[in-house]
Amino acid sequence: QVQLVESGGGLVQAGGSLRLSCAVSGSISSRNTMGWYRQAPGKQRELVASITSGGSTNFADSVKGRFTISRDNAKNTVFLQMSSLKPEDTAVYYCRYNLAYWGRGTQVTVSS
Numbered sequence: 001q002v003q004l005v006e007s008g009g010g011l012v013q014a015g016g017s018l019r020l021s022c023a024v025s026g027s028i029s030s031r032n033t034m035g036w037y038r039q040a041p042g043k044q045r046e047l048v049a050s051i052t053s054g055g056s057t058n059f060a061d062s063v064k065g066r067f068t069i070s071r072d073n074a075k076n077t078v079f080l081q082m083s084s085l086k087p088e089d090t091a092v093y094y095c096r097y098n099l100a101y102w103g104r105g106t107q108v109t110v111s112s
Contacts, residue, residue: 002027004102004103005103006093007020012109014112019080020108021077022034031053032097033052033053034051035048035049038093039091039105048093049063049069051069051071063089066085078095086110087110087111090109092105093106
């Protein structure tokens, strides 16, 4: 079993920044892919960004140039740095491990 706990969400004005963290524990493989997803009200959950254990990253077009993803393998933690936030970034953000395990999510609200 793998447990994921997200933190760092909150309310921010448009143009602001937030940094999300996801702490992973349990039966973790040294080779893994971590992802951040989000789900806005009435919409499907979508991939925001992902990072492999080797450091390869992938971003949704809507966040390219504004969000960065990073990880601390020693601490089993993945981060999502969000800048130039827009109201349309408002969603619950979820962390995912190896396309199998999900965290409970953290709310991000961007006011206009």
